[in-house]
Amino acid sequence: MNHNINIIEFPSNLGLKEPEPGVEPGVRNLPDWLRENGFYDLLKPQHIYTLEPPQYSMKMDEDAGVRNSEAIIGYAKQQAELLDKVFDEGPFPVILGGDCSIIMGSAMALKKKGNYGLFYLDGHTDFMLPELSQTGGLAGMDLAVVTGHGHPKLTDINGLKPYFKEENVWSVGNREYEVDYVAPILESDIHYFDLEDLQDKGTERCTNEFLQMVEDNNLDGFFIHVDADVLDDIIMPAVDSRAKDGLTYAELNHILEKLLASEKAVGIEITILDPDLDPTAEYTKEFIANLGKCILDARKYPDM
Known part of the structure; x- marks a missing residue:
């Protein structure tokens, strides 16, 4: 290891709608915000890479039913090209968004390298098709897209569909229980643990079953997605789509500590924390302290 x-750093907000007319989503400032509040000092990265995204707009692609689709596709290709190099370098990649649409680049880069799993921690399924979306934002559809659902211009870039096979994906932490919303993911082959199910069965069982699947399916490795809104709204309200309840830090930390300690873990991405919604950094600092410790403890040298 x-x-x-x-x-x-992938500071893109292309997957979100405007919070107010004429106002960009603030997640584009997440990397700078985490740096300012000590995350980089804590992790002491060997290298920092930055890829600036295309200009934000609310442009709707009527064919795909997704806003900013052409910009997202172009950016994903650039991300994948950079990550081809990063994944081969050796140091563990900590990828900072931005919104959830940044998973496109990671998914494409990993598909080119082999057969990988995905552990998707999010307060939503993000397994929505355009016809059900009220916003047209890819951040609400990205798990569907990376497993092959949606318009081919998004799902089959460079002929790589699907970027992740459904049976190699865990969706963990959703707490939007409306029947029509969860129906698509229940009909898929994705392993689905909503918040109630996760807390009933326990984080230990969930992570152990995922790690066993990685071995049983002889995967080349797995990638971790962490959307900040998977956390309880009381401890992380600085997100664009709030909902009551969520994971405690103890639960999140237990999941991440087990996953990050695996030699099959190839990277982690962090999305959706919006600095504009946490002006005093009260919630950000607690987030940094917990997530930073998980990463460091899992990656530390044996004699440390």
Whole structure:
């Protein structure tokens, strides 16, 4: 295991709608915000890579039913090209969004390298098709897209569909229980643990079953997605789509500590925390302290 860390900055907000007319989503400032509040000092990255996204707009692609689709596709291709190099370097990649649409680049880069799993921690399924979306934002559809559902211009870039096979994906933490919303993911082959199910069965069972699947399916590795809104709204309200309840830090930490300690873990991405919604950094600092400790404890040298 390489114990060094690289940070990769993808400060895109292309997957979200405007919170107010004429106002961009603030998640584009997440990497700078985490740096300012000590995350980089804590992780001491060997290298920092930054890829600036295309200009934000609310442009709707009527064919795909997704806003900013052409910009997202172009950016994903650039991300994948950078990540081809980053994944081969050795230091563990910590990828910072931005919104959830940044998973497109990671998914494409990993598909080119082999057969990988995905552990998707999010307060929503993000397994929505355009016809059900009220916003047209890819951030609400990205898990569907990376498993092959949606318009081919998004799901089959460079002929790579699907970027992740459904049976190699865990969706963990959803707490939007409306029947029509969860129906698509229940009909898929994705392993689905909503918040109630996760807390009933326990984080230990969930992570153990995922890690066993990685071995049983002889996967080349797995990637971790962490959307900040998977956390309880009381401890993380600085997100664009709030909902009551969520994971405690103890629950999140237990999941991440087990996953990050695996030699099959190839990277983690962090999305959706909006600095504009946490002006005093009260919630950000607690987030940094917990997530930073998980990463460091899992990647530390044996004699540390």
